[in-house]
Amino acid sequence: MSVDTTDVSRETLVRPIGTLSKQYLLALVAALGAIGVWVFFYLQQLQHGLIVTNLADWGSGGGVPWGLYIGAFIWWVGIAHGGIILSAAVRLLGMDRYQPVARMAELLTIAALTCAGVFILIHVGRPDRLVTSVLPAWPTRVQWSPLMWDVTVITAYFVLTATYLALTIRYDIHRLRDRLPDQLEPVYAVLMVGYSEREDAIVERMVWWIAFAIIIMAPLLLHGGVIPWLFALLPSMAGWAGGVQGPSFLSIALTSAVSGIIIVAASFRRAYGWEELVPVEVFRGLAKWLGFFGLIFLWLQLQQVITGIFAAPTTLQHATEVKIATPVYWVAIGLVLAAMLYVFACSLRPSLFSIPVLVALSFGVLVGTLVEKVLFVVEGLQHAHFQLYDGVPGVYVPSPVELSALLGTVGIVVLFFLVVAKVIPVVELHAIEAAHEGGDDA
C-alpha cells in the first residue's frame, strides 16, 4: 500500500525554511548548550590527557582501555548505517511509502557518522596524529588492521552518502529555488554548480547504483563486517570472538536506526504540522520494521547467551554468566522487548497505535542499544581468556568527561538537523510528486 502525499503543497515542504519559532530557538540553545558542556570537559581531556577519563589498563591495573567512547562509536555508526540502508531500500525496492523520511534518514547518516568520527577523535591518545600517522601507514596497514579497514570503509561510506545526498538535493533546489531564502544564495550556488535539467535522468540512474552499492556494502561489509570484526577476530577476550557478532551488530544497527528515524520524523512532523506530508501510515510501517529488527536483535542475543552458558569453554561461560547477571543488561533487553511487544500488539489491535508512544519506545530502544554496546565492549575487556589478574575485572563507570561526549554528540545531531532544515528541504520533492513524473513546472 502506498501513501499518497502528492497533493501536499510545496509551501508545506519548505515550511521549516521560512519560519522561526520559539521552540526552534529553544532547541538551538539546548543543542549548543550540550555541545558546550562537552567542549568544556573535552578541553580538560586535551589538557591533562586521557587520565581524566575512567579508562585504565586491563591486566594488572584491572581497568578497561576501551569504554564508553568505543561503545558510543559503534552505536552512532550503527544508527548511520541503518539510516542509509533504509533510504537506499526506498530507492531500490520502490518502497515509496517511506519516501517522505528517506532524506531524513540520509541526513541522520551524515550526522551520526560525524558523531562516530568525533568519538574516534576523542578516544585516541594522540588526536593530532590522526592524519600524520594514518595516511602514510594506509598502504601497508590496510591489509592487516581491522581498525584500518574501519577507517577505510567508513570514509568510503561517508563519501558515498554525501554524494548521494548532494546529487538528489540538486533536483529539489532547482525546482524550489524561488521559495528558498535569498541570503543563502551562495550556498545554493555551490550546491548547483553546473546543473542542468538534462542531468536529472542521469542522476537518477547514478543514485540507483549508489544505493545499490550501499545496500551491498552496509550489511555485509560495515555493520555486519568491519565493525564487529574489530572484536570478533581477536584472540584475547572470551566474549568477543565468534561469527555471530556480524549478524548481531547489524541487527542492533538496524533497530537503533529505525528508532532514530522515527524520532527525527516525528519531531519534524510535530514541529511543522506535517501530518499530511509524513502521514501516520509511515510510522505504522516504521514501527513494523522496528518490531522485526528488534525480534532479530533479541533472537541473536538469545543465541549468544545459550551458547555461552550451556557447556561452553570456561572463559566464555564465565563471561556469559557475568553478562546475564548484570542488571543493566536486562534493562537493555527489556527496552527493546517492550518496543517489539508494543509493535506486535498494534498489529493485532491497530487502535493501540500512537505516535507519541512509539517515539517514547524508540528513545528506549536507543538507550537499550547504547547500553548493550557499551556493555559488550566493557564486559568483554573484563573477562579475558587470561584470568589470573586479581584486579580483573575492575570497576568501570564512565566519567563525567566521557558522558559529556554523549551529550555533546546528541547536541551535534540536533544542531545539524536544525541548521540543515533551514537550508534545504528535509523531505524530497519526489515525495509530493506523483511517481517521479518530473517536476519541470517550477
Added chain:
Amino acid sequence: MDDEGRLPFDDQSETEMRRVLSETEYDTDLGLEMARDAQRVVAGELSDAEFYARYHEDMLEEFGQDARELPELRDDLDGEVVSETSDATSVRESLAALADREDVSRRELLAKGGAAAAALSVFAGAGSGSGGEHGDTPTDGDGTRWGMVINLNNCDGCLACVSACSQEHGLSRGANWMYVFTYEDRNQDDENFLVRPCQHCTDSPCTKVCPVGARHTRDEDGLVLTDYDICIGCRYCEVSCPYGVNYFQWGEPDVPDAEIPNEHQLDDRGKWVGSRPPEGVMGKCTFCVDRQDGQMGEERVGTTACEEACAMDAIHFGDLNDEESAPNQHLHEYRGEQENDRSSFPDRTEHTVSTFNLLEERGTSPNVHYIGNEPSPHAEQVEGPVSYEDVGLVDDRSEVLDDGAAANEEGEEA
C-alpha cells in the same frame, strides 16, 4: 652412555633404531651405519673427511642433498635428537660432554660434526613424536631472536625484576612492564609464581591490529616494539593482547623526558622505541632494546635489567636461535640436573622438566618460555611474600589513575 661419550649400540637400541628407521622413507641399513660412524666422528675415531667420502654419494641419493647443505637437519640435532633411540642420554648431551672435555665450543663441535648430526637426525625426524619440530630448545631458524627462558621453580617472588625494570625504563607508577604474580592453584600447596614480561610473540596480535604500524616486530631480532613517534594511542594493541602486558601513558609520565638520555630512547634504526612512552602513547616491555643495541655497552648486549636483578637465576635472556645462549643453556642444564632414572623406567621420556608457553592455544607463538607449572584456570592471584608496596611499587595502576584524575579535577577547581 660409555666413557667416550658414545651412545650404546646394544641389541635393544639397534632393534629400536631399525623400527624407527623402517617407518621412514630412508634406507634403514644406511641410517644405522651412518649413525654408528657419526658416533665415531664425535669420538674422534673417524675424520670428517673420511665420513663425507664414505657417505657423500649415499647422502645425495637418499636425501637429494649432502649433510653440509642440510642446515635444517643439523638444527634438528639441537633438538631431541635420538631421544627415542638412546636409553640414558641424548646425542646432544654426548656431544656437549665431549666438547667440555675437549675444550672446544659446543657450537663449533656441532658444526664440525655436521655430517654426524645429519645422519643422526634421521632418527630425530623419524622418531620423536613428542619432541616437536625444533626439538627440546626453542630454536627456530637463523638470525637473532631475542627471548627468555624463565624458570618459575627458581623464582621467590622478591619483585627485584619488577623494580629494576621500572627504574631502568623510567616507568610511571603502576606501569609494571615486568609483572610477577603470586598465585595459589588447585592441588598445589605451595606458593606459585608467574613472571610476566611482554612475550614478544612471533605471531603477535598487537602488531597485526595496529592501524599505523607503530607496534611492530623489529626484523633484525624479533623484538616487538612501539614507535612512540607514530603511535596514535588507540589502544587496539592492548585490547588484542591476550597477556595484558600493555600500559598506556594516560597522563604525564612520572619521569620527564629531560631525565632520559637519547641513547636509551632511540634504537639502532633511529626510531624512538626505548624507555617509557610519552603521554597519549602505548608502552610495554621492550626486552631492554637499548641494551641489545649496545647503547649501554657491549657487555650488556644479550642481557636485560630484570635478568640482571634476578638473584634467583630465574630469568634467562638471550638469542633463542643460539644453542649457546643463556636461555637455551639454562634449559639444558636444568634438565640435566633433574633426576630421571630411565634405566629402571625405560619408557620414561627423556626430560621430566615441565615447560610451557603462556596461553599457547591463543596461537601467538610467544618468545618467552617457562620452566615450571602452568597456572590452571582455577589459579588465583594472592598477596606475595613481598608486596609491590614494600618495594615502592604500585600493583593496581587504577589507584594511581584515579588519583590522577581526581587531582586534575581539583586542579581545575582551584
